[in-house]
Amino acid sequence: MTPAQLRLRRVQARAGHVAGIVLPPVVMLGLLGVVWQVLCSSPDASLPPPTKVLADTHELITRPFYDNGGNDKGLFWHLLASLKRVALGYSLAATIGIALGALIGGSKWAMRALDPLFQVLRTIPPLAWLPLSLAAFRDGQPSAIFVIFITAIWPVIINTAVGIRNIPQDYRNVAKVLRLNGAEFFTTIMLPAAAPYIFTGLRIGIGLSWLAIVAAEMLIGGVGIGFFIWDAWNSSLISDIILALVYVGVIGFLLDRLVAMTGKFVGRGTVSV
Amino acid sequence: MKDEYLKIEHVCKTFGAGEARSEVLRDISLDVARGEYIAIIGHSGCGKSTLLNIVAGLTESSSGYVFLEGREVHQPGPDRAVVFQNHSLLPWLTVYDNVRLAVDKVFAAGKSKAERHEWTLRNLELTHMTHAMAKRPGEISGGMKQRVGIARALAMSPKVLLLDEPFGALDALTRAHLQDEVMKIHAELGNTVMMITHDVDEAVLLSDRIVMMTNGPAAHIGEIHDVRLSRPRNRLELIGDATYLEARSRVLEFLHKKSHYVEAA
Numbered sequence: 292m293t294p295a296q297l298r299l300r301r302v303q304a305r306a307g308h309v310a311g312i313v314l315p316p317v318v319m320l321g322l323l324g325v326v327w328q329v330l331c332s333s334p335d336a337s338l339p340p341p342t343k344v345l346a347d348t349h350e351l352i353t354r355p356f357y358d359n360g361g362n363d364k365g366l367f368w369h370l371l372a373s374l375k376r377v378a379l380g381y382s383l384a385a386t387i388g389i390a391l392g393a394l395i396g397g398s399k400w401a402m403r404a405l406d407p408l409f410q411v412l413r414t415i416p417p418l419a420w421l422p423l424s425l426a427a428f429r430d431g432q433p434s435a436i437f438v439i440f441i442t443a444i445w446p447v448i449i450n451t452a453v454g455i456r457n458i459p460q461d462y463r464n465v466a467k468v469l470r471l472n473g474a475e476f477f478t479t480i481m482l483p484a485a486a487p488y489i490f491t492g493l494r495i496g497i498g499l500s501w502l503a504i505v506a507a508e509m510l511i512g513g514v515g516i517g518f519f520i521w522d523a524w525n526s527s528l529i530s531d532i533i534l535a536l537v538y539v540g541v542i543g544f545l546l547d548r549l550v551a552m553t554g555k556f557v558g559r560g561t562v563s564v
Numbered sequence: 565m566k567d568e569y570l571k572i573e574h575v576c577k578t579f580g581a582g583e584a585r586s587e588v589l590r591d592i593s594l595d596v597a598r599g600e601y602i603a604i605i606g607h608s609g610c611g612k613s614t615l616l617n618i619v620a621g622l623t624e625s626s627s628g629y630v631f632l633e634g635r636e637v638h639q640p641g642p643d644r645a646v647v648f649q650n651h652s653l654l655p656w657l658t659v660y661d662n663v664r665l666a667v668d669k670v671f672a673a674g675k676s677k678a679e680r681h682e683w684t685l686r687n688l689e690l691t692h693m694t695h696a697m698a699k700r701p702g703e704i705s706g707g708m709k710q711r712v713g714i715a716r717a718l719a720m721s722p723k724v725l726l727l728d729e730p731f732g733a734l735d736a737l738t739r740a741h742l743q744d745e746v747m748k749i750h751a752e753l754g755n756t757v758m759m760i761t762h763d764v765d766e767a768v769l770l771s772d773r774i775v776m777m778t779n780g781p782a783a784h785i786g787e788i789h790d791v792r793l794s795r796p797r798n799r800l801e802l803i804g805d806a807t808y809l810e811a812r813s814r815v816l817e818f819l820h821k822k823s824h825y826v827e828a829a
Contacts, residue, residue, distance in 0.1 A: 469670070470642065
């Protein structure tokens with residue numbers, strides 16, 4: 292076989308592999324679209340079929356950046372506003388969550404005392420916090436960010452604490468023999484050793500943040516994808532809602548992948564052999 | 565006067581309290597001279613690792629003292645570097661960084677950055693691990709990991725090197741190879757070494773004195789045997805050597821007869 296043939300073989304094998312991953316979901320998506328189309332095509336259907344959604348939202352899809360002032364903006368601006376809130380609330384939750392988790396994981400008694408409390412608090416639905424935070428902050432914007440924060444922080448705290456409790460005694464012994472101080476121990480041993488757990492918490496946290504922001508924005512108004520959906524509902528623009536849902540889903544997925552990939556990158560080699 | 569370098573005085577260790585109280589070590593006293601290679605041998609679970617941990621400062625003794633160069637040992641420190649049984653390398657650091665971490669910590673003030681780099685390399689050379697410097701522990705074999713563990717311990721320039729069954733998890737050939745390396749390093753650097761082992765041949769081949777521990781609970785030193793073999797030692801030449809065989813049979817006899825006798829008593 293000549294080198295050129297070999298290369299061709301390799302490209303073919305590669306293409307086959309990629310097709311095996313990409314094709315099944317694409318075919319499935321097509322099938323579901325057809326089912327949807329058939330189900331919603333009758334004149335008395337309450338929801339629009341995909342063709343109608345595309346026709347109705349053509350303007351929104353092609354002009355995501357328009358800005359007519361006020362809340363009349365393109366979808367890009369709504370999504371950006373939501374992402375900004377999530378970024379702020381989630382960063383706070385991640386930073387404070389990891390710090391608190393490290394503190395709690397470092398003490399058996401703190402763990403015993405606080406864990407049941409966290410287990411209860413983490414089950415409170417995000418929106419249940421909203422009235423309380425509105426009462427406290429008297430403003431929509433910080434309230435939304437607080438809801439993100441309070442929703443995302445529990446899994447971060449709990450997972451970080453568990454990760455730190457599970458640091459093998461061997462690593463602690465190494466740190467003792469080397470006389471690493473608190474800060475050195477935190478950066479060279481604690482964080483990398485607990486990284487897989489921490490990132491599990493961060494991943495759950497980002498998912499919850501994104502769930503919470505849409506709901507919170509529906510209530511607080513202003514610019515944001517949650518408000519956009521609520522506004523579309525009030526104007527009976529069902530197609531707009533469907534388009535927004537697609538965007539929300541895709542962005543939620545991308546956020547999850549982003550955190551997962553960061554975790555993989557940061558945590559490379561942390562699996563002890 | 566005898567050079568009192570490492571001194572273990574009447575060390576006892578009891579774990580737990582009340583009903584669950586268990587006495588692990590009873591009245592252990594041992595003097596180790598500078599440059600001496602001591603092996604501590606005993607059945608598993610007899611508390612020899614506990615003794616090593618007490619010398620390392622990782623475990624506190626219930627009573628008794630450990631002195632190093634006349635100063636009492638209370639907590640762990642790089643002057644008593646430990647080579648752990650399961651290597652305990654940090655899996656997220658490369659081989660180089662694992663050793664460098666120790667060098668940076670121990671010689672933070674004493675050496676410049678370039679010197680610390682040199683020193684890290686030197687210790688990796690000593691254990692023949694420079695070729696895998698950029699690898700992570702997960703990518704190298706068990707024997708290599710233990711070499712890095714030894715390099716890390718040596719890099720701390722310890723006063724006493726504590727080896728906790730360092731070759732226990734390795735296959736026989738790798739073990740023999742590493743034993744030879746440790747002998748060479750010991751000859752070159754003249755370290756004081758305290759090694760825990762349950763391998764009779766390893767104890768006889770490597771050490772100047774073999775400390776035999778009785779079975780637990782309340783293990784104590786049963787016998788101490790001086791291994792009067794000149795160095796450098798060669799495992800092949802020693803196969804039929806009378807002194808070697810005598811030491812070997814003495815330890816075996818202790819482990820298989822006397823330690824049981826003591827337990828029954």
